[in-house]
Amino acid sequence: MGVIFRMALRNLREHKRKTTIIGLFIAFGVCIIELGNGFIEATSRGMERDFRANYSGDVMISDPVPEGCQMDLFGISSLQSITEMPSIPAMAELDKVEQVLAETKGIKKQTKVISSKVLLMNKDYADFQMEDQNIINAPVGFLFAGEDGTYFDMFPGQKITEGRRPAPGTNEILVDERLKTKYKEFFKEELTLNQTILVAGASAGNILRDGVITGFFRQENEDTCMFTIIYADPSFSRSFAELTYGASFAQDLPEEIDTTLSAFSEEDLFGGDFFDFDEDIDLTSAGTDFDTILGDTSLRDELNKTDDGAWHFVLLKLNNPSKTDDFVRDLDAVFKDKGINARVCNWKEASGTFTSSVEGINTLFVALVIILAIVVFIIIMNTMLISVLERTGEIGTMRALGSDKNFVRKLFLTESIVITMFSALAGSVLALILMGIFNSIGIKVTNDIAKMILGGGAVNLIPTFISFFRTILIVTIGSVFACFYPVSMALKITPLKALSQGDK
Numbered sequence: 001m002g003v004i005f006r007m008a009l010r011n012l013r014e015h016k017r018k019t020t021i022i023g024l025f026i027a028f029g030v031c032i033i034e035l036g037n038g039f040i041e042a043t044s045r046g047m048e049r050d051f052r053a054n055y056s057g058d059v060m061i062s063d064p065v066p067e068g069c070q071m072d073l074f075g076i077s078s079l080q081s082i083t084e085m086p087s088i089p090a091m092a093e094l095d096k097v098e099q100v101l102a103e104t105k106g107i108k109k110q111t112k113v114i115s116s117k118v119l120l121m122n123k124d125y126a127d128f129q130m131e132d133q134n135i136i137n138a139p140v141g142f143l144f145a146g147e148d149g150t151y152f153d154m155f156p157g158q159k160i161t162e163g164r165r166p167a168p169g170t171n172e173i174l175v176d177e178r179l180k181t182k183y184k185e186f187f188k189e190e191l192t193l194n195q196t197i198l199v200a201g202a203s204a205g206n207i208l209r210d211g212v213i214t215g216f217f218r219q220e221n222e223d224t225c226m227f228t229i230i231y232a233d234p235s236f237s238r239s240f241a242e243l244t245y246g247a248s249f250a251q252d253l254p255e256e257i258d259t260t261l262s263a264f265s266e267e268d269l270f271g272g273d274f275f276d277f278d279e280d281i282d283l284t285s286a287g288t289d290f291d292t293i294l295g296d297t298s299l300r301d302e303l304n305k306t307d308d309g310a311w312h313f314v315l316l317k318l319n320n321p322s323k324t325d326d327f328v329r330d331l332d333a334v335f336k337d338k339g340i341n342a343r344v345c346n347w348k349e350a351s352g353t354f355t356s357s358v359e360g361i362n363t364l365f366v367a368l369v370i371i372l373a374i375v376v377f378i379i380i381m382n383t384m385l386i387s388v389l390e391r392t393g394e395i396g397t398m399r400a401l402g403s404d405k406n407f408v409r410k411l412f413l414t415e416s417i418v419i420t421m422f423s424a425l426a427g428s429v430l431a432l433i434l435m436g437i438f439n440s441i442g443i444k445v446t447n448d449i450a451k452m453i454l455g456g457g458a459v460n461l462i463p464t465f466i467s468f469f470r471t472i473l474i475v476t477i478g479s480v481f482a483c484f485y486p487v488s489m490a491l492k493i494t495p496l497k498a499l500s501q502g503d504k
Contacts (some may be wrong), residue, residue, distance in 0.1 A: 004407070008414040015387060022383050023423040028059070029376045030427030031434070033471050036365045038435050038461030043358050045462065047455045051219045051351045055159045057109075057315035057395025058324045059331070060350035061097055063089040064343050072352040073115055073313060074142060074227075087242040088115060090310040096340045097314060104334070106327060108319045111150035112311040116240040117202040118143045118230065120179065122187045139183040140202060141176060141228035145237035147311075154317060158231070163193050171236045172214040173199070179228040180216055191216075199230075201240040211241060223457035224285060227448060243310035315350075358455040376475070377482045384416065384486040397488055403493045412487045413480060420479035424472040435461040 012019045052058055056073055065071045069078050069086060076088045091097065094112075102112060120139040148168045150220065158165075158174070166172035180191045191197070195211060201207035211232070219226060318327055324346050332344040348355050388395070421436060443459045451457045 004410050004414050005418075007411060008063070008418055011391075011411075013417055014102065015169075017349050018383055018387055019138060019419055022380055023378050023419055023426070026071075026420055026423035027427035029372055030424045030471055030475055031431045033369055034428060034431035034463065034468060035434060036369065037467040037471070038431070038463050039459070040365060041460040041464055041467065042358040042361050042460040043361075043455035046221075046223075046227065046458070046460070047351075047355065047358060048347065050224050050226070050456070051354070052317075052321065052347050054155055054220050055226060055346045056350040057111075057154065058318045058321050058347055059316040060347070061091075061314040061331075061480060062343050062345075063091050063310065064341060070352065073315075073350045074353040075113070075115070075117060075153065076296065088312045090243050090312065091220055091314070093340050093342060094309070094311060094314070096338070097335075097342050100331075100334055100340065101314070103317075105240055106319050106323070107316050109150070109154045109317040111154045112147040113151060113313050113315055113317050114143075114145040114237045114241050114243065114310075115312050116143045116237060117141070117242055119200045120175075120183050120191075120230075121198040121200050121208075122189065123198055125368070127128065135181065136452075139179050139186055139228075141179045141230045143199075143230045143232055143237055143240055145232050145234040147234070152274070156215040156314065158219030159220065160215050161218045166231060166236075168216055168233055169235055170233055171209065172233065173211040173236070174215045174217055174231040175213055176228040176230065176259070177216050177218050179230065183227065197242070207240050207495055210234065211236065221456075223444065223451075225451040225454070225456045225471060234311075238308075238310060241312065241314075244356070264430055310426050313350075351488060354452060354455070361454075368397050373474075373478060377478050380420075380479050381481040384412070384483045385489065388486045389490055408491060409487050412483055416479045417476060420476045421472065424475050428431050428468050429474065432463055434461055 060073060062071070066076070066086065066089065071077075071088060076086050078086055083357050101107060117140060120141070125253050146155070152158075152165065160174070161177060163174070165174050175191065183189075183191050191213060193215070195213050197213060198210040200208050219229075219232075239240050318324060328344050333345065335342050398408060398411075438461055444457045445451060445454060445459065446457060
């Protein structure tokens, strides 16, 4: 084997031009792959650390996702209609879920949360219509309301710049500094402490409430890809989330409901002698009681009240976050065994609104890597094929001196492996140097959409040993396969033919 290795090195030195061409392609290919891997690693780590610490926790529990919808901590959307904005369902079996969690080991902290999307409005814009404005620039944010005593203990990362957190049982709100800036740009006026402002539901139809601003804050991670947030008390937030007794009652309705009235026409329902008035009725007369014209509305009023016990999600932080997937699988099995209709997912599914964009970039990068690998594979194969054809005389001489096919095969494979490994190592070193330079520059993006796509505002590259090892191994294996065809061509050349071609 030592003889073959020395001969391979000699051959590579003698064919410097071809060695350099192949080596440069491999080195630059490996460098590009490593830079991409470093970006994906930095994005994934940063987003996971940020969302687990400040928004989603390690595990999220909710009602099952309605059919034809996608749902996470930040909202629900219909896959069948882009205009339809359904509401996140309240947890119907919350008591049973909490009973199971009380008996489950490995939970460090837990809390409950309500999530909705709202718009801050100037009172002069009472007739404001979302479609009439640029929604990207409108002061829209996520309204989060957590369980008193547990939520801010689990997520304490708000850097309050002015004021304080909302008091329990009030309509007070804590506003993101970025939302304050958006409001000023949109309505041309400042938000101030103790100001009463209109809060409009972005998903619940025509819900308007007065909110009192008690503080402003910055996110723990100022480069977060998370959109703007408003923190409020659950009693204030439930109306925006449509967590009313009527909504809870509707969830408990049987699947089969008597819909025989729907078969009647308007004539059947409202025709007949009962509606044939022979004389005009003066509804403006003093004897008309408009307060009772709709009959007893007490049931309607009760159903429209917010359900004080309704919540969207239960969030958990675990003693061992590295075992999150095992915990999710085991807890889901317990729920199924006990017949509890609940969904259990990890932080990534809980933050799907944001992680999906990063995963899309990852998929695109993988596709580009595959294309790059195919190109490098073809270049190596063609270059090796040309090299074999040019070295026909050399091959014939080796065969005439007694070298068998196995010896020739090992020689070419060794040449391919040596040049690939050295070039891949050179490309890896170049990638490390470029990563260091790039990280020292400290590139950041400020646009919210760009942050969401890139997974954060700080663009960094993180090298990992596993990534470098995997890339070098894959490229080396690829180069070995790339030289199979040229080697097979070389082995078909007979010594007599090779010598006669080499003399020309």
